[in-house]
Amino acid sequence: VPAARDRLRIAIQKSGRLSDPARALLASCGLSWRESRDRLFCYGETLPVDLLLVRDDDIPGLLADGVCDYGIVGRNVLDEQAALRAGEGRAQVSKEVRALGFGGCRLDIAVPEAWEWEGPQQLQGRRIATSYPGLLAKWLAEHEVEASVVMLSGSVEIAPRLGQADLICDLVSSGGTLLANQLKPVATIMRSEAVLAGPVQPFADIRGELAQMLLRRLDGVLRLKDSRLLLFQAQRDEVPGLLEMLPDAEQPTVLQVDGADTLALQALCHGAMTWQRLEDLKRAGARGLMVLPVERMLA
Ligand code: ATP
Ligand code: MG
Known part of the structure; x- marks a missing residue:
């Protein structure tokens, strides 16, 4: 039984294709670090979540040995180690927890x-x-x-x-x-793409709560990746047609503006909001179109 720990440790690639996006992703979850002089360890400042900077090939082994709790690594590396383990008849101790959408x-x-x-x-x-x-x-x-x-x-x-x-x-x-x-x-x-790899067994100590918080934040960040808040106005009878053009919109809010005929709409859209899409919406009756970035979201 591994010793109880009160900090979470995440292994990421020290230098390579996945290093910068992995750090940026964790930073957007509200983490920040103080770097050790040898640049191998980053001590979590805002939260008790530390980083270990390693070669990507070492990440599955560090997880298996319990040295790290999570790792950001290519699915190719994770699954290769799993295939080798399976070939030797050994049980899996880590698994893909989330696909991260970069390093494809x-x-x-x-x-x-x-x-x-x-x-x-x-x-x-x-x-x-x-x-x-x-x-x-x-x-x-x-x-x-x-x-x-x-x-x-x-x-x-x-x-x-x-x-x-x-x-x-x-x-x-x-x-x-x-x-x-x-x-x-x-x-x-x-x-393949970069994935968050984590333990098959849940944590028995405070790391469980930390992990849950991190995953909740990560889900918020991943969900918002291409998401934008779309605002516009339209005549009441054009609204059904316009909503049909927004299959990626989440729970659009419809507000009545002056009188009964002009409605204001706001919708969180998950697909790319290109100029082409905006022009199509305008042709279908949307007025005053505005696209806003979404900073954070907590479902
Ligand atoms: P390390 O020094 O950490 O062992 P590396 O040379 O093994 O680095 P990189 O070349 O940085 O690793 O690649 C890391 C990961 O990036 C790969 O395992 C893979 O998941 C992903 N990747 C995306 N595109 C490519 C590509 N064209 N060639 C290689 N890897 C790619
Ligand atoms: Mg490597």
């Missing part, structure tokens, strides 16, 4: 451009270079393909040119790196 990418099978892709069976007996042997093995098993997996921790995309492998299984976002190495993506093993 795919884990793809990519083959030399000259190949004509016919499906997974084509990989039978081939050598596949990857940093994700657990997820790849699972996918190969699902497709009943036997191939040899060449584990590389970096520069996977040049393995075919170096003759180390026939093809690769690697992370892709824009596809530019594949193209530069004369490879093309042919199948997607998983879709």
Whole structure:
């Protein structure tokens, strides 16, 4: 039984694609920190929530060992560790708690451009270079393909040119790196983004309450990401048509202005409020359209 603790500890990537967005997200939940001199630990000031700055690959292990309570990490890294654990017959101790909406990418099978892709069976007996042997093995098993997996921790995309492998299984976002190495993506093993990973078991001490508060704030922030408050006026008979154009609006408030015919509306909209949308609304009778950012929300 791990010792009771009265502070929450969150592991995030020290430097890399997820570092800045992870910190910004936690800061928007009202957290702030004092940084240690070695820049490995950030002491929570506004709340007893500390940060540990580490390599992303270490995050699942830190969670499993109970060194950290939560971690912000790519789903690809979390699920890879889970696949390896499952392969060794060990129980899962952490899980994805929230998807965070940044760091999006795919884990793809990519083959030399000259190949004509016919499906997974084509990989039978081939050598596949990857940093994700657990997820790849699972996918190969699902497709009943036997191939040899060449584990590389970096520069996977040049393995075919170096003759180390026939093809690769690697992370892709824009596809530019594949193209530069004369490879093309042919199948997607998983879709990934940054996630908040946390314990399978609930906390038995004060961390439980801290965690609940943090998750509540996080949900508020995630919900508001693209949300805007939309204000406008319209004639009463145009309102039903206008509301139909706002399927992403949450509980619109309708107020009567002068007389009975002009109504003022306000609605929290979750989709992007583009100029195009505003112009469409105007054509359908909306007047005095205004789009306001939403600072905070507590449901
Ligand atoms: P570390 O030094 O922490 O080990 P790293 O080099 O392993 O860093 P990054 O390249 O910063 O990690 O990527 C972190 C995460 O960003 C990935 O695990 C993945 O979830 C996500 N990501 C998004 N797009 C890409 C991409 N095009 N290539 C690699 N990772 C991507
Ligand atoms: Mg890494």
